[in-house]
Amino acid sequence: MHPDVEFRSVTKRFGSYLAVSDVSFVVPRGSFFSLLGPSGCGKSTTLRMTSGFEFPDVGEILIAGEDMSNVAPYRRPTNMVFQRWALFPHMTVYDNVAFGLTVDRVAPAELKTRVGEALELVGLTSFAARKPKQLSGGQMQRVALARALVKRPKVLLLDEPLGALDLKLRVQMQLELKRIQREVGTTFIYVTHDQGEALTMSDQIAVMNNGRIEQLGSPQDIYDRPMTRFVANFIGNANILPVEVDGISGTQARVHMGSLSFVTDVSEPPATRKALIAIRYERIRIGEAARGLPVMTRGLVRDAIFAGSAVHYLMTLEANQAEITVEAAHDGLSQPIAPGTTVDLGWEPSATRLFPDA
Amino acid sequence: MPETAHPASSLKLAIAPDASLPARQRGAWRRRSIPFLLLLPTLLLMGYTFILPLLTFFQYSFFTYRRGRLVEEFSLETYRRFLFDGYYRTIILDTLWMSALVTIVAVIIGYPLAYALWRLERPWMKRWLSLIIFSPIIVSVVVRSYGWTVLLADQGPLNWMLLKLGLISAPLTLVFNLTGVVISLSHVFLPFIVFPIYASMTRLDPALREAAMDLGAGWWFTFRRVTLPLTLPGLVAATQIAFTLALGAFVTPAMLGGGRVQVLPLQVYHATTDINWPVAAVGGLTLLLMAFVSVALFNRLLKYSEA
């Protein structure tokens, strides 16, 4: 069985600007695949090449095993949910959803049932006669989704569909999108710059930066084992600290910073002695919880910031006077540690990742 | 007018210094009167050059003209002739017919031009095309009309080319008749057609056309179901402008009509040179009425297209 979408070394230039550079990936059938990255990194361009609005300069795009080099957008088995939804303002919700079926000359009876089903799927049956102007943002988003899904595409492309919604609605729509994806079993390619969104919904995430894919993997892979410094920095909150490398053996390395010598996992083997490690705020244990861990040191609490479910401590490491942030879960009972206190700190060797300093 | 709206305060203002009014009230009065003061020159000019002549015209329309003399007695005779006399009815219908033809031709040429202007990618091409579209109103109407008579003449370049290509066997009569007038008027109204339509196109969200294409629609389906309905307001506005301008056109029918295009403005002109004021007055009022009715009808259409 062919994967639904396959990119083979795809490159796209706008003039001399390299928007997408040598991108390859495979999206298995029925999966939820996210393109995650900062603004301008080429996510939309990648998606638009899949839908046929842009064509690659180099490389191939295959959909269900077929080369799309000479296939116009209106002939591709993909449908798109646009960033600002792009609903037809002069048509009712019903006509918007029916548009794609009218194009295909679907028989009236079938058209009616399919539009009805699509509207029911997104919970908008009672809004069929309204115009887009008379809908809320969340409802418009659902219309855009129904309009694309009613065509039963092999692949549904979504370009930051929740970007224009407020936070609460966004979280609610994330769950709903995931439910709908499970229900219809369609392959989703989802573009977002919101890591939370990508982490909660995706089966696979491709993290993009400057037109390249930096890392491709499951949400947990990407979060726990960032393979580049960019990924470590972009996803979640990580301290990036300078270290000196004493020796590398396979996936582990012995490093030291100041007087503290420890073992770390290697993401990218550095060529020089000077290198960087990344460690997530929440992977550092503090106080009692730090005792007995393979890597142990001490630090001075300079400030404690209460953030509801967690407390963020701004600290200075005793070993090299480096500034770090530690996130400790807040249990709702104990008092945060007072600034000025020196406490134990500790972590597992797998909590730190080694990168070149460049 | 402020004087009638606040007789007390304006009276006070006239007899006493400003200081006698509470400061706040004085400020409010000033704020309200400034727009009127700014409008005053325009209002005076409008009153003198538009309203007053209109009223005079209205008065004259009830007089009659007999054996070269104006009879200043109330009569509905001129109106009766305009309504029931075959001569005037033909002229009114011809005027409407010519305006409709001009509007249709101008829209048929203008809409695709607006579309092309919208779709052109290169800025310099856009600039040149807009200049070409704009050019007819830069050239004087007299020069332009002579130009057309040369171009469209029996021995002119157009007929010569058509003959050479073997498309026709005898020269076409393209000028000094309705054809010439329609060609020239459509030409000069082009910018009035193209730019409102173009403006409505630039207001279209480009994602809409992509969305239509993404849903499987080809160019024609997208145009018919998305682009055209959403640019209809611009099209209606353009039609309105062209039609009302055509109703009032005078120089072009006079120069290119060869006496065969007897539209109402020409009649009004002839009547004034004959000092037949009643016919000129009723003719003018008829033109005004036709313009009003067409504007109202198109507005109706616009509301319908937006619903």
Ligand SMILES: Nc1ncnc2c1ncn2[C@@H]1O[C@H](COP(=O)(O)OP(=O)(O)OP(=O)(O)O)[C@@H](O)[C@H]1O
């Ligand atoms: N039609 C175009 N012409 C020229 N440059 C373009 C065009 N489309 C995109 N670009 C450039 O290519 C780069 C990638 O654009 P793209 O829209 O793919 O970014 P993105 O990752 O979707 O960003 P965002 O999150 O802001 O939407 C940007 O620097 C953009 O300026």
Ligand SMILES: [Mg+2]
């Ligand atoms: Mg984008």
